[in-house]
Amino acid sequence: MVGLNVAALTGLTRRLVPGMVARGHGGVLNVASIAAFTTAPRFAVYAASKAYVLSFTEAPWAELRRTPVALLQATSRIVKRAE
Numbered sequence: 001m002v003g004l005n006v007a008a009l010t011g012l013t014r015r016l017v018p019g020m021v022a023r024g025h026g027g028v029l030n031v032a033s034i035a036a037f038t039t040a041p042r043f044a045v046y047a048a049s050k051a052y053v054l055s056f057t058e059a060p061w062a063e064l065r066r067t068p069v070a071l072l073q074a075t076s077r078i079v080k081r082a083e
Helices: 001-023 044-064
Strands: 024-033 069-074
Touching: 001 024, 001 044, 001 069, 024 044, 044 069
Parallel strands: 024 069
Antiparallel strands: none
């Protein structure tokens, strides 16, 4: 989980984004979770890795905001089910 949500996310972003900037277009969509905003008993590693996704996306977003490359993150939320 840490390999996917931390190492792979960081490595792919560092490898691919410079080419997108050079080409003048591109985008990255990182998938976080509502768990990124809270502690999650018995799911601590998952919650921490999703908090990394959220935090990691914000810093490069600020660095790229004046470029044509979009860096976005999607976060799930609790939705009340219709009865």
